Amino acid sequence: MIKKIIFLLLFLPIGLCAQINTDRVMTIARNALYFEDYVLSIQYFNQVINAKPYLYEPYFFRGLAKMYLDDFQGAEADCEMAIQRNPFVVGAYQIRGLARIKQNNFDGAIGDYRKALEYDPENITLWHNLTLCHIQKDDYEAANSDLNTLLTIAPKYTRGYLMRGEVALRQQDTIRALRDFDIAIDIDRYDPDVWASRAIVRLQKGDYAEAESDLDRAVHLSTKNAGVYINRALARFHQNNLRGAMNDYDFALEIEPSNFIGHYNRGLLRAQVGDDNRAIEDFDFVLKIEPDNMMALFNRGLLKAQTGDYHGAVSDYSTVINEYPNFLAGYHYRAEARKKIGDRKGAEADEFKILKTQLDKQNSKYANNTSATANRSDETGDDEKDKTRKKSDKNMNNYRKIVIADSSEAEQKYNSDYRGKIQDRNVSIKQEPMYVLTYYEKLSEVKRNVHYNRYIDELNHSHILPDRLRITNMESPLSEKQVQLHFALIDKHTGDIAGDSKNALKRFARALDFYLVQDFSNAIEDLTQAILLDDSFFPAYFMRSLIRYKQLEYQRAEETLAASTISSKENKVAITGLDYEIVKNDLDHVIKLEPGFVYAYYNRANILTMLKDYRAAIVDYDKAIELNADFAEAYFNRGLTHIFLGNNKKGINDLSKAGELGVVSAYNIIKRFTDLSE
Incomplete structure (x- = not known):
């Protein structure tokens, strides 16, 4: 979900009248935005705005970057500037609508979505957000009207039925709500929200055993939703299963340690079963959150006695x-x-x-x-x-x-589910990302592996590069200070190269700086020069393959998701298997030069899956695991590849190993491919 808004909105054509250098900066800026380097992208958009303030694109994309940084006022102001320059851009109304929602200006957001729908009347995202705005305003008649239109356009849109069911619940019509939730389950039985939603209706009707059954399915499909455990605890409590209810509160509080209801109710149940001291701990926590909660205070008094x-x-x-x-x-x-x-x-x-x-x-x-x-x-x-x-x-x-x-509170389930912002939904089924050489790595609470290669370690100890080179597939976006550092390093390396134009390492060092500031074209040019100077220097091949892959990823998203507009069709650049073959050729060179570089096998396997050569990909994943028996991402991707080939048992075994080694999303996918009845 993390790139959904960029997929929907990022790929608009740049004005034909733009000068070459401005076009280049816009391209780099949009690369940075697509790859979630928001601070860096804003700096590039600022340059374009300063050079050509009459263009709408840099304002629009800068507003989008600000949305991701939670600068909602700034995002609204930038979208306003974009609309002044071009009032026909649907995305500008959508982003301004989101920014207004975040500032509780629902009337303004409704106006934006209605205007956008004049230009794109079958846009599901716009209808979705418009509906949620009407729900926030308790205008259920308008919400139902929106949903009826939405479900006419997209009759298989599960979220639409869930929202319509919520509206029915608000109108005290449990029969209509239950009917919509049943339809949603028929459409997508692997979505935990559909089961959790029907369970709420069954709880309200007092059908506690049926509600627990639905919530069992929701838990089976997603173990990271505290609310599902809270609701199942309630269903169990009504069936006098106090121990089961307490277990659910335990799970809920592992996910959301500050959950008020979890602590209060667990405290009551602990008191009922005689676990007085731990019940006092729960009420102590409640009173830390709400010092004036007299019921919690009185219950604590009873327990102290x-x-x-x-x-x-x-x-x-x-x-x-x-x-x-x-x-x-x-x-x-x-x-x-x-x-x-x-x-x-x-x-x-x-x-x-x-x-x-x-x-x-x-x-x-x-x-x-x-x-x-x-x-x-x-x-x-x-x-x-x-x-x-x-x-x-x-x-x-x-x-x-x-x-x-x-x-x-109970009816807030979909109120924050506005399309166009990052959402913590079901794990999407996609490969673990490619490995890269970089100076910056995101920290993970789960995966703590240190990736090692002898040659890269020697390169680090030579102190030729300005910082320690890391091998990672969890890149960290740059801060503003780091951006300025790498722009300065580009200037420094340029001076060094002028004095020693035959030095491959200096070319490689500048290529890394160009890569980090998302200037892919210059990075590839430097890497190519480094290879021409020293064709045995495998890190240059490795990074060139990675950057070419990223360019293709960006172009593929543009080709797929901007294909509906006339302008995008005019500017469309088709991506073929040959493009990925070029990436693969660079990885072939890496493996030939450094057969023990496990990350080249892993990256090549990822490319082979994109080329639909799944059996060859499995051979490379096998080799990566042979070289590193704890290579979690290789197990994960091999598991998915086995599933693509129909070998679910092998796939689930690999995913289980990946989860054991720290790829926690593997468990969600295992549940999806395990029959609910098992």
């Missing part, structure tokens, strides 16, 4: 009574605790308060008083069938009830 901390219990009870002076259960339990610490006078005062209130009630002086009595059944609410309360419920009578989300 259970564990013999009567002074602590009295302190908690007193705080609650000060806030709710008519809450008689508080007086009852405080009297008990005061007796334990020898405060008979205080205990008698509490008991007198209870007696007086009971007498007053009998005399009808407080006929409308809703406070609890000291009677145990009244104070716990056991006479009520409902065992849950909304989070916003402040009635102290309900302090022992399980908490559920308020309607306003």
Whole structure:
């Protein structure tokens, strides 16, 4: 999902009147944007704007970069400038709409989406976002109208049915909601959200066993959604499966440690099974989040009394009574605790308060008083069938009830699912990326392997390069300071090359700087010169193959996703298998020169899968794993390749090994290819 908005919007033609150097800077800037180097891309767009402020493209793309950096005001302002220069660009309205949503300007966003739909009336993304804006404004009639149009355009669009089901729930029509969720399941039974959505309806209807079954399927397909575990815990609680409910709260809190409902409800259940000390820990956490939560404080007081901390219990009870002076259960339990610490006078005062209130009630002086009595059944609410309360419920009578989300919170499922922004959805089934030589690497909490090659290590120890060269497939985007550093290094290396034009390493060093600032053409030129100067220098072949591959990736996205516009068809450049063969040829040279360089086999296998030569790809993945038995990404990609060939069992074995070695997305894919009934 991370490149979805760029796929949809990035590939617009540059004005024909642009000068060559401006075109080149725009190309580099769009490369940087596509490869998520947002700070760098903004600097390039600034250069184009300074040179030709009448062009709309640099404003539009700079606005898109700012969106990714959460600069919503800046994104809106840039899209406004783009629209002033060209009012017919659908993407500018879409991005401005997203920026306005992030600033809670839903009316402005609706205006943008309606305008964009005038130019592109069958754009699913626009209808999706327009619908969500109407849901945010509680305009369900307009939302239903949008969804009906959307589902006419795209009758297999699962999200549309889920949203329409949510609207039906808001209108208290569970039958219509259930029908839409059933349709969504028929369309895509491997989407965890469809099962989780139907489970919510079944929970509302009291069909707890059926709800748990649906939530089992949702958990099976996605283990990273705390809300699914919270809901399954509720279904289990209603079936008196307290241990199962607590396990689900444990899982939810592993995913989302600060989840209020998880801690509060787990605390209640721990108290019910006698795990008092750990229940106190849960309520301590709740009170850290919400210090004025009187129900959590009162429950903690009860638990302190259970564990013999009567002074602590009295302190908690007193705080609650000060806030709710008519809450008689508080007086009852405080009297008990005061007796334990020898405060008979205080205990008698509490008991007198209870007696007086009971007498007053009998005399009808407080006929409308809703406070609890000291009677145990009244104070716990056991006479009520409902065992849950909304989070916003402040009635102290309900302090022992399980908490559920308020309607306003529960209905936020799709409200943040605006198309065009990065989303944490189901893992998409795609290969692990190519390996590269670079100075910068993203840190991973899971994968901590240090990638090593003897020659690269010797090159680092020679201190010829300005920094240590890393072998990684997790590149890190540059900060503004790093961007400036590499521009300065390009100038320095240019001077060095002028004084020593036959030095391949100096060409290679400058090529790396050009690559890091996304100037692929100059990087390839320097690498080619380095190879001509020293045809045994395999890192130059390796990096040239990688950069050529990245150019093809960008061009392929342009060819595929901008093909619907007339201008893109006019500028279309077809990508053929021969283009990938050129990349493969460079990797062939690397393997010939350095047969132990495992990353060349891995990258070549990735290229072979793009050429649909899956069996040859498996041979290369086999070789990579032979050279490095812990090569997680090779197991992952080989597993996918086996699945493409229909060898699911082999594929799942490889994916399992990849997950064991740290590629956590492998588990999600294993579940997709494992039948739900197993």
